[in-house]
Amino acid sequence: MNHEPFHILLVEDNEDHAEITMVTLEENHVANQVVWVKDGAEALDYLFRRGMYADPVRHPAPGLILLDLKLPKVDGLEVLKEIKTEPALRRIPVVMLTTSSREEEILRSYDLGVNSYVTKPVRFTELSEKLRHICDFWMLTNTPPPR
Amino acid sequence: MGNAGWLNPQSAMGISRHLPPHLVTGPGMQTSGASPAHRPVSFRHTITCQALVLGLLLIAGRWVVSTVSWRGTPTLHVSLEFIAGLLALVIALGGIVRYVAFKQRLVLLFGLSFMGASIVDLLHAEMSLRALAVSEGPDPVTWTAGRVTLSLFLIAGLLVDRYAPHARRVRTELLTAVTVTVGVTWILVLLLNWYIQRRATIFANMPSLGWVSEWGLVPVFLGIAWGYWRAFVRQRSSYLDWASASAVIFCITQVYSATNVTVHQFTFVASHFLKDFGYLIALIGLYVESLALFRDLEQQQGALRQAEEKYRSIFENAVEGIFQSTPDGRFLTANPAMARMLGYDSPEEFITTITDAERQLHVRPELRQEFKRLIEEQKVVHEFEFNLYRKDRSTMWASLHARAVRDEQGMIRYYEGTAEDVTEHKRAAERLQEAYQHINDQNQDLERSNRRLATLLDVSRMMATVHSLDALLQSILVKATELIPLARAGVLMLYDPVIDRLVPHATIGYQLGILSDLRLRPGESFPGRVFATGQPYMSQSPEELASTMDELNDEQRRLVGQAAAGLPPSLGMMCAPLVVQGKPIGVMMVNNYASTSPFTADHLAFFQALCSQVATAIRNVQLYDEVQEYAGQLDQKNEELESFVYTVSHDLRSPLVSLHGLMGMFVKAAGSALDERGRRYLARLEANVSQMEELIDGLLELSRVGRMAVQMEDLDMNRLVGGVIEQLRPQFDATGIAVTVHPLPRLSASALQMKQVFSNLIGNAIKFMGDAPDRRIEVGGELLNGAAQFYVKDTGIGIDPAYHEKIFAIFQRLQELEGVTGTGVGLAIVKKIIDNAHGTIAVESERGKGATFRFTVPSGKEAGGAV
Structure with a gap:
């Protein structure tokens, strides 16, 4: 079943990773619009519509957040915490997309209410596969919270 | 009776008090038994002989005096009489003084003198009559009767003394008989004299006495009667009574004679006779009584002597020393044992040598002071031990039992008691004491050593704790x-x-x-x-x-x-x-x-x-x-290192992801433009990135072993190993390697880690099987001493013994086999898991002969990695 297309907020400081991710998503035709922000602070600005992201038309609330863990300025976990403690944002599914498989980080993420935790595989093919699965799941299989 | 008054029993006791000292002291007694003076028979003989000699001397003296007085001068008469008396006194004193009490001595002397005197008087009277020239008539009869009477008395006295010493009744009867005889004889004499008076011519010119004169005899009769009465009726007779009665009669007749110038010659003679006769009886009685006294004395002395002999034997032969000593330190008595004990040759030597016991005898004079104090308090002291010098100045120990003998004032006169040589006991006791002391010392030493050892031990223990x-x-x-x-x-x-x-x-x-x-x-x-x-x-x-x-x-x-x-x-x-x-x-x-x-x-x-x-x-x-x-530092470093490895490993993944992703995109974007060589380079690039990823994953896994908390659980190793083999099944199928799993024990350990261990070991065995003809893997294990021992055995290429240690180090790969890829992390992980579980792992292998990995895992809760 097809849901209303939604934005995906990609929070990733590594440009290569961001590009690979976006290319993969485009290839899979799963994201009408992927918004990429390069650090935690920017992500929060976007989500809280601060500064340049104040316009709700140009910068609508995302239907899915792909969040890296290691971020400059504000750490991924911190961002997660802000999202999940903000009533207006906490229903947005957050998927951790990171190279780290540190147990404590995984546990911490779940403690903070992450919706999914995905480790980036090194192989490009595997990574593409995983991203496609994520999109399929959150866009097609999963029922999003009603607006 | 006869022994009344001056023969009381106390006098016999008194004698012992006056016995010469040597009878009491030891040395005297040693020799006294041989002295003849102490034999009873000689004592009696001495008395008798002396009495006889005295009597004879007196008789001789009076005889001489009488003869001279009638023929010679009165001066000589007096002188001779005095000399005779003096001699008698000296002899009597000499014989008696040593044996008889003073009172008895006096009486005896008195009696003996009178006995002698009376005999002389009797003879004197006879001679006076002769001198009066009585030449006819029955005069001799009179004197004969007198002599007979006298003789009878003497004989009777001696008989009584000899055969009936204690028969007072016999003696009394005898006396009665004698007295009656005397009385009768006297009356006869009186009558005879009266007859003579009538007839004798010599009295013819003398004035007649007449009845007046005869009446003068009345007091005489009265005196006799009084004496008899006392002797027989009142039973109070004593020889002194006899003597006193006679003396009264004598005095009266003398007075009578003196007051009558014309005294009848006969009366004169008769009064003398009567007086003498009375004396004689008294004196013989005294003599007899004296003998009885002496006999009693002798008996007492005999008994005393017997007792003394008995005690002397004890005294002489006693093993213990017996002594009497004065508070000032002289010895009154000592027996041979006493002298011997102290090394002296005889008791005399001992007694004369020791004049100040405290100074001469006592090693520790303070002991004697203590003894004196004790005996003052307790009267009797038992087992008091003295340390004494012997004659040769060697020392000995004596144990004393002593009591104090006091005088009437209660002052101590001397101590007496027994002494026992306890030197040997004492030495033995001292030796015992020494031994005890020695043991005690040793004990103390031991105890001290013990204490010290204990302390040293404590110190060692403290060192440990x-x-x-x-x-x-x-x-x-x-x-x-x-x-x-x-x-x-x-x-x-x-x-x-x-x-x-x-x-x-x-x-x-x-x-x-x-x-x-x-x-x-x-x-x-x-x-x-x-x-x-x-x-x-x-x-x-x-x-x-x-x-x-x-x-x-x-x-x-x-x-x-x-x-x-x-x-x-x-x-x-x-x-x-x-x-x-x-x-x-x-x-x-x-x-x-x-x-x-x-x-x-x-x-x-x-x-x-x-x-x-x-x-x-x-x-x-x-x-x-x-x-x-x-x-601590090491731990910190280790932690830092692990943290570093972990962080780095993760961070390294990020560029790898980029690398791989970019390569993928590159192939997509420009893949068709690449020629054959370009594609090959790209493949190699890709392979290297994969290799890099494996290495990083290996590192991560290894560091995770040390970081992860292990969950201990009871494992069925058969199932666990079976599971591992199932996971590896594709590889077995691909290689055609046979695997045998022997029954494995249960084990309490971490399932994840055990899986890692077996997975790595079996995986390695597959990898390094090579192309051996018999391609087998064998897994087995058993419980031994609470630890599980496992082995994984293969028939692969084997490992050179030189590398047996090395293979467990990280990233060590010995050789590249064709088609075999590895990171060199697997065995390092295995070793780390086993090490963390406090187990051991080792490999037995030779090149080309397969390899057997043996490892133990202690079963228990403590087995596990760091937390």
Whole structure:
């Protein structure tokens, strides 16, 4: 079943990773619009519509957040915490997309209410596969919270 | 009766009191038994003979006197009579004085004199009659009768004495018979004389006495009657009564004769006769009585002597010494045993030699004082032990039983008792005591050694348990002062090489808070010298110790003085170095405040032993501290390293992801434009990135082993290994390797880790199987001593023994087999898991002959990795 297309907020400081991710998503035709922000602070600005992201038309609330863990300025976990403690944002599914498989980080993420935790595989093919699965799941299989 | 008054029983007792001393003392008694003077028969003979001699002398004297008085001059008559009496007195005294009491002696003397005198008088009267020239008539009859009577008396007395010594009745009857005879004879004489008077011509010219004269005899009869009455009726007779009666008669007749100038010759004679006769009876009686007395005496003495003999035998032959000694230290009596005991040849020698027992005899005069005090209090003293000198000045021990003999005033006259030689007992006891003392000493030594050993042990134990250096030092110092009882205060100083000073670390008595600021250079004052030279220091001189203070500077003196506030001046000091492997690390010193007993070499030796032990302990604690510190640092480093590895591993993945992703995109974007060579390069690039990823994953896995908490569970290893083999099934199928799993024991361990272990080992076995003809893998295990022992055996290419250790190190790969890829992490992970579980792992292998990995995993809760 097809849901209303939604934005995906990609929070990733590594440009290569961001590009690979976006290319993969485009290839899979799963994201009408992927918004990429390069650090935690920017992500929060976007989500809280601060500064340049104040316009709700140009910068609508995302239907899915792909969040890296290691971020400059504000750490991924911190961002997660802000999202999940903000009533207006906490229903947005957050998927951790990171190279780290540190147990404590995984546990911490779940403690903070992450919706999914995905480790980036090194192989490009595997990574593409995983991203496609994520999109399929959150866009097609999963029922999003009603607006 | 006859022995009334002056023959009372007390007199016999009295005699013993007046016995010559030698009868009482030992030596006298030794010889007295041989003396003839003491034989009863000779005693009686002596008396009898003396009496007879006396009588004969008196008779002779009076006879001479009478003869002379009628023919010669009266002067000679008086002189001879006096001489005779004197002789008699001397003889009588000489014979009696030694044996008879004074009163009896007097009586005897008196009686004997009178007996002699009466006999002489009798003869005198006869001679007077003869001198009157009585030449006819019955005169001789009269005298004959008188003589017969006298003889009868004598014989009767002697018979009674001889055969009936105690038959008073017999004697009384005899006396009665004699008296009657005498009376009758006297009457006969009177009648005869009356007849003669009528007829004799010699009296013719004399005035007749007439009846008046005859009446003069009345008192005579009365006297006789009185004497008889007393003797027989009142039974109060004594020979003195007889004598006194006769004396009365004599006096009356004498007076009568004197008052009548014309006294009848016969009356005169008769009165004399009567008087003499009375005397005679009295004297014979006295004599007889005396003999009886003597016999009694002899009997008493005999009994006494028998008793004495008996006791003397005991006295002489007693094994124990018997003695009497005076409070001032002379000996009155001593038996041979007593003399022998003290090394003297005879009791006499002993008695004469010892005149001051306290000075001459007693090794410990104070014992005699004690004895005197005791006997004053207790009357009798038992088993009092004296230490005495023998004659040869050797010493001996005597045990005394003694009592005090007191005079009427209650003053002690002498002590008497027995003495026993207990020298041997005493020596034995002393030896026993010595032995006991010896054992006791040894016990004490042992106890002390024990205590010291215990302390050394304690120190060793402290060394093992007390890991805080200062606490250990304090404990050691406390122990040291406990163990050396004289030690009351002490200081333990350690050398600080950084500042090159000795620093107090523990104190007893001194205040550590103050003293810890003290710093001593090596060589400074005695602790510094002990430290610098390694030689212990011991001083018993308070002055010397005080002078060591002068070596200190003002600040040091102030610190020591304040720290020692409240302590008395030290009287002794021991200080010994603490040396470890020839290197001094400090000094320990203890003070002595006991003035009575100084430290000895023994103390110092022990103190040094303690110091040596202490030094080792201190060194061990220091080493322990260092090791702890290193271990802590190591742990920290390890942690840092692991954290680093982990972080880096993760961070390394990020560029890899980029690399791979970009390559993928590159192929998509420009893949078609690449020629064959370009595609090959790209493939190699891709392979290297994969290799890199494997390495990083291996690293991550390895570091995870140390970081992850392990969950212990009871494992069925058969299932677990089966599961692992199932996972590897594709590889088995691909390679055609046979696998055998023998029954495995259950084990309490982490399932994840056990899986990793078996997975790695079996995986390796598959990888390195090579192309051997018999391609097999065997897994087995058993429980042995609470630990599970497993093995994974293969028939693969094997491992050169030179690499058996190396293979467990990370990233070690021995060889590249075609088609075999590996990171060299697997065995490192296995080893780490086994190590963390406190197990062991080893490989048995030779090149080309397969390999067997054997490892043990202790089954238990403690098995596990770091948390």
